[in-house]
Amino acid sequence: QVQLQESGPGLVKPSETLSLTCAVSGYSISSGYYWGWIRQPPGKGLEWIGSIYHSGSTYYNPSLKSRVTISVDTSKNQFSLKLSSVTAADTAVYYCARERWLQPPAGGAFDIWGQGTMVTVSS
């Protein structure tokens, strides 16, 4: 079955760039679907960060757009997140997820999720 696994540093210093990778198994990213990143600060709700298609087409949360880059590497069957100029407010569990488009061009739902990875921003 399709599985997603996040990886990356668990601790990032303020003002630096947070970098995470999501490895996809059981499905070829090149075959379709969109792929997204969602985060959840400790004890708080969910916030969508952005999504990408295998072609490289992206769309981002406007509140984070200036700091976010999502990319895809189809040869490694993975996609990545970079968030620049981080502060303590970026401390969160970061999830990657498969995005199933439901009613184009409106968007869709996240139907398969990784287990999440905790990233703390601290000096």
Added chain:
Amino acid sequence: DIQMTQSPSSLSASVGDRVTITCQASQDISNYLNWYQQKPGKAPKLLIYDASNLETGVPSRFSGSGSGTDFTFTISSLQPEDIATYYCQQYDNLQYTFGQGTKLEIK
């Protein structure tokens, strides 16, 4: 930005009870509304998509309804394993926002 207002923020109910959670959008989103269940320490799980469609494998005691700005999520008979936080999520114009969540506890 479309804001999602979910209520209540917490809810205590007994096993067997009918439980209802509401989600209101700040503007008309047709039926572009999904519901998720998140258990402690776990990733969210998609339960309902397009306001009323049950995701494959999800028990039929879960249901959703609504369109436009007002949506409802219902558990017809609460089970102990349903203890979790539930989130609505809208999708419109490739911008996604979640409700603040409803924490469901057993009375």
